[in-house]
Amino acid sequence: MMLADSLQRLINETELNVSADHQAQLIKLVELLNKWNKAYNLTSVRDPQDMLIKHIMDSLAVSPMLDGKCFIDVGTGPGLPGLPLAIMNPDKQFYLLDSLGKRITFIKQVIFDLGLTNVTPIKSRVEEFQPDDHRWPEQGFDGVLSRAFASLDDMLQWCHHLPNTEGKFYALKGTIPQDELTRLPQGLALDKVHQLTIPQLEGERHLVIVKQTKG
Numbered sequence: 001m002m003l004a005d006s007l008q009r010l011i012n013e014t015e016l017n018v019s020a021d022h023q024a025q026l027i028k029l030v031e032l033l034n035k036w037n038k039a040y041n042l043t044s045v046r047d048p049q050d051m052l053i054k055h056i057m058d059s060l061a062v063s064p065m066l067d068g069k070c071f072i073d074v075g076t077g078p079g080l081p082g083l084p085l086a087i088m089n090p091d092k093q094f095y096l097l098d099s100l101g102k103r104i105t106f107i108k109q110v111i112f113d114l115g116l117t118n119v120t121p122i123k124s125r126v127e128e129f130q131p132d133d134h135r136w137p138e139q140g141f142d143g144v145l146s147r148a149f150a151s152l153d154d155m156l157q158w159c160h161h162l163p164n165t166e167g168k169f170y171a172l173k174g175t176i177p178q179d180e181l182t183r184l185p186q187g188l189a190l191d192k193v194h195q196l197t198i199p200q201l202e203g204e205r206h207l208v209i210v211k212q213t214k215g
Helices: 003-012 020-040 048-060 082-088 101-114 152-158
Strands: 070-074 093-098 119-123 141-147 163-173 188-195 206-212
Touching (some): 003 020, 020 048, 048 082, 082 101, 152 163
Parallel strands (some): 141 163
Antiparallel strands (some): 188 206
């Protein structure tokens, strides 16, 4: 089956509204990922059809829950979930951070080939990155995203300096990390847990949103 047909069928199983132009960009992203993966080993998922499910749809499922205009995707790997979310949300800005140069090089190529104007790649370790110059939001980010990056404990510890005062942490997880949620650091509290339904994806998927508390 053609990738375009497969993507349309997957989208039809959700409540997502994805325009034809955005679908074409998502297909191009998968084609680029498949091409680059053969040389640079960017993902363990080898089949483009599986990439649609495990990377594209899994990333897009978070889109309706994003609150704000400016997001940083930490440990983005080959741009997941940041690139699909940027395609879906051209009115929002996405900063994609990873420490490996080959991943950032790939993201830059995708930005060029897809003509994306709302994506900024950052090569850095997250704990060393300081959003303190003119290229980054002066007050911090509305949301900190992570997918398959680290434990919730580590994410909150390493990324504590990234959100603005109203910013939230968005962690894409399999099962709900109940133990970690019982020991959230002071100043943080669970906002919501969304159960995600990803068409044709086996296993549980959840979005854990953590908010900052006052005082």
